[in-house]
Amino acid sequence: MKIVKLIIKLFIGVFCIVGLFIAVLTIFEYRPDDIEDVDILNNKTQTVSLNESLTFMTFNIGYAGLGKDEDFVMDGGKSGRPDSKETVLEYLEGIQSILSEYQADFYLLQEVDQKARRSYSIQQVESIAGHLGDDYSTQFAYNFNVMFVPFPVSFSEHIGYVKSGLATYVNFAVESSERLQFPGAFSWPLRVANLKRAMMVSYLDITDSDKQLVIVNLHMSAYDGDGSLRAQEMDFLKAFMEAEYEKGNYVIVGGDFNQTFPEAVGVYEVIQDYYVAYPIEDNFLPNGFSFQVDVTTPSCRLLNQPYDPNHENTQYYIIDGFIVSDNITVEKYFESQDTNQAVTLDLGFEHSDHNPVVMKIRLLP
Structure with missing residues (x-):
């Protein structure tokens, strides 16, 4: 008894x-508002011009904690975070070297930690800004802001506190920047320790034009079992693009869509189901828009194990890329390209579980 x-x-x-x-x-x-102003640190003065070549990079850096030697428990691996601060610093240094080697006018980065236990409290937003130097402004918006994530349930492996999100670095004048909260959320109590997905929008004035260049940096939902969050986010994005296009603005959306682009469906066999990149609906794109995706190179890998390109369980995805409006022409990023399109840089997932995607464009008069 x-x-x-x-x-x-x-x-x-x-x-x-x-x-x-x-x-x-x-x-x-x-609990963010639906629309919040984003600070533009170190804003520049030079405005973009029509018929000027501009370069872009979108890159999910995986909080500098998901490089070639890492796995992750939600993808079928064992780890909740890297083994040491030195490991994160090494990955971050490699990521910053990529930004320098493939210089862009606009860097759209996802999963950049402002301060988080999983990345040993390294202030990555500030570190990258310092690495890029005074030529770039910085914008940051939360995608993940939780005081404690009790997962995985292990004293050493739990994620803990997270302040992380979207970071955009620009070497032109940004007129304004906003964080737009995506609709939909996990139910309580799961939502209190989960991401609050959003997209960050940068508005740039254009020399001798009454239109604006509208840049969207986003990281959409993953692990959404019934697809309800993805559907709401995509409807929101579609309505936003239609509204900006109706104004005559030039629109570029870049980021990690966490979905397979229509052009990439079937390119990589699905051999693991820990994380499924469901296809974007064929009828998603509004009139006047097109995807810019490289189907020849994977943009993401599953973190079920450390990276081994020769292992039978290695799973690839194509989930990172751009959407552009038709008042923008896409050019060859490399002169050796056969076609004018975005390019996924095949960097062997050395410093992140994603490869960066780059693109060169011109704004048509």
């Missing part, structure tokens, strides 16, 4: 602790 009472007391104690924990997370839950 005493043992039964002890078990009941322990059960009640654990229940109370868990309840208190969830209550605290709920009280301090990040």
Whole structure:
């Protein structure tokens, strides 16, 4: 009888602790407004011009914690974070070297940690800004802002606190920048320790034009079992693009869509189902828009194991790229290209579980 009472007391104690924990997370839950202004640090003065070649890079850097030697528990691996701060610093240095080697006028980066336990509190937004130097402004918007993520359930492997999101670096004048909250959310209490997905929009004035260049940096939902979050996010994005196009603006959307582009369906056999990149609907694109995707090179890998291109369980995806409006012409990024299109840089997933995608464009008069 005493043992039964002890078990009941322990059960009640654990229940109370868990309840208190969830209550605290709920009280301090990040609740962004639908639209929030984003600070533009070190803004530039030179405006973009029509018929001027502009270069872009979109790159999910995986918080400098998902390089070639890493796996991740939600993808079928074992780890919750890298083994050491030195590992993160090494990956971050490699990522920054990529930004220098493939210089762009616009860097659209995802999963950039402002401060997080998983990346050993390294201030990555600031580090990258310092590496790029004074020629670039910085914009940052949260995609993930949680005081504690109790997953995986391990003292050493749990994710803990996370302040992370979208970072855009630009070497032209940005007139304004906004964080637009995507509709939809996980149900309570799961949402209190989860991402609050958004897209960050940069508006740039154009020399001798009454139109604007509109740049969208986004990282859309993953691990959305019934697809409801993806559907709401895509509807929101489509309506936004249609509205900006109706104004006559030049629109470029870049980022990690966490979905397979229509052109890439079937390119890589699905051999793992820990994370499924569902195809974007064929009828998603509004009139006047097109995808800019490279189907010859994977843009992402599954983190079920450290990277091994020769292993039978290595899973690839094409989920990173651009959408452009038809008042923009896409040029060859490399002179050796056969066609004018975006290019995925085949960098062997050395420093991230994603490869960067680059593109060169001109704004048509």
